[in-house]
Amino acid sequence: MNDNQPRDFIRQIIDEDIASGKHGGRVVTRFPPEPNGYLHVGHAKSICLNFGVAAEYAGRTFLRFDDTNPGKESEEYVRAIKDDVRWLGFDWEDRLSHASDYFDQLYDAAETLIVKDKAYVDSLTAEQIRAYRGTLTEAGKDSPYRNRSLEENLDLFRRMRAGEFADGEHVLRAKIDMASPNINLRDPTLYRIRHVPHQHTGDKWCIYPMYDFAHGLSDAFEGITHSLCTLEFEDHRPLYDWFLDQLDPPHRPRQYEFSRLNLAFALTSKRKLNLLVSEGIVSGWDDPRLATLAGMRRRGYPPAAIRDFCRRIGVTKKENMIEMALLENCIRENLDVAAERRMVVVHPLKVTLTNFDAGKTEMLAAQNHPNRPELGSRQIPFSREIFIERDDFMEDAPKKYFRLKPGGEVRLRFAYIIQCKEVVRNANGEVIELLCTLDPDTRSGSASSERKVKGTIHWVSATHAVPAEVRLYDRLFTVADPGSVAEVMPVLNPSSLAVAQAKLEPSLGTVVAGTPWQFERLGYFCADSVDHSGNKPVFNRIVTLRDGWAKIEKQALQ
């Protein structure tokens, strides 16, 4: 058992079950996605919980596709979900299953219910069934078909399966209690007719079981001990238990509910996600601005950081809204250790060093990681013309501004201290170049480099720089809870993506997609897995560095 893992209420229940010998001390869980969309950060919480809990107790976890509604499901989603779970770092080994694997057993169970007078074929229309169901405060009333004979029910149900009826003509319903205060118990539908092929079973079936009927029984068939789901299924639990009571399978699973993850400024509604994808608002399910696992992977979020995040948010039954700052902290914490440092200028401003020989190239040593000397160093070319970040020069600088200003000095990281002598402008008066001198006694690492200046900035040699596209991402929405607004289009952040033409230090010219780098003083970046190539480098900003200067500026404004 992992001591770093908080003892949330689920783990406490499991501890008690093991202590009391329930389930023979076994722990078996399942992650049951419906293959009708891509997985998102909310699913990550469930995956980490289900796989994590099983691993801690030497148990097992099934990856089970809850594929009972073929009209909405597809092979593409099945494939993507498997990729995402694997990427997040979990292995279902030989325990890949589908609710549809149990369609034969489920069908038999349905006939058993009919024989026990616990299910009947209803021939009301969908609208009529809704009307008969009553309301939250008024009891429903029995369907006129509720008391069909066993023989008639069996005959009708078999003919439903045989394809003798059109979609919607009949359904199979449980016979429970139309007056129950719990609406889920007012004779819920068990089977409906759908003449559509299924991504896993092909055209074998034209009737498909509903979630409530299929899920608990699938749990029982697989020997699931702890069936973990989200809060909205809490009042389905009496129904979950009812099926087990009626059919009395050899194994009895228990359902426990926890609250789903809500991440501020992230969308976890499959319907709305689907809309953004189909309308082309984003580049696909893997758009780096989305909180889908595919998007976060492409963005460059390390899976270990997401797992750490899921561990830190905890598991409770309370509605929550997690701040993006926590996720970003997990990402930075991981990447600070993992990522080698490089120098990249994202918004270039040319600087000419007037006392440095034209045509001369000097090679300077740069540490790959300030806190991990074992990662060694690299050589960076230095020359008369360099690029610095536009933000690192200011004409009318406030007193606390430590970077370059007219007449001011700054250190070029791993190189020399320079002084700004002249500002060059174009016809519009815009600053297009700086003329500076360098102090040859201040070369990094040299015996006489002790002189201190307040600021250090990054740079790239203009003659050696590799041009690259850099994509700077910001939150996709302007509101913290895009899932709760009626229309997502009006709350899209128009500047969620900014594309910059950047200058890379030469060592980044031959880099593999996905590897994270820290661009010094800017943030963490990785080459894009889709659009990056050797000829046309494309980098994604994973996350910015914490920015103390931004804080100072903000305070100055107040």
Added chain:
RNA sequence: UGGGGUGUAGCCAAGUGGUAAGGCAGCGGGUUUUGAUCCCGCCAUUCGGAGGUUCGAAUCCUUCCACCCCAGCCA
């Protein structure tokens, strides 16, 4: 107005009758050739409110309040 849940700091979250852990954020300071990292310190006399039980209550009881979920032939 029925049923099911949940209320501990700005955001999460421990706590299970013995005197409010921890993380994120924030604030203050130190180190620093990344305004990063790192380090140190501060940050709930009070647990949704009001009563009650008890030597002692976030934990037990009563009552009130707020918020979330449920009326798919979706999951």
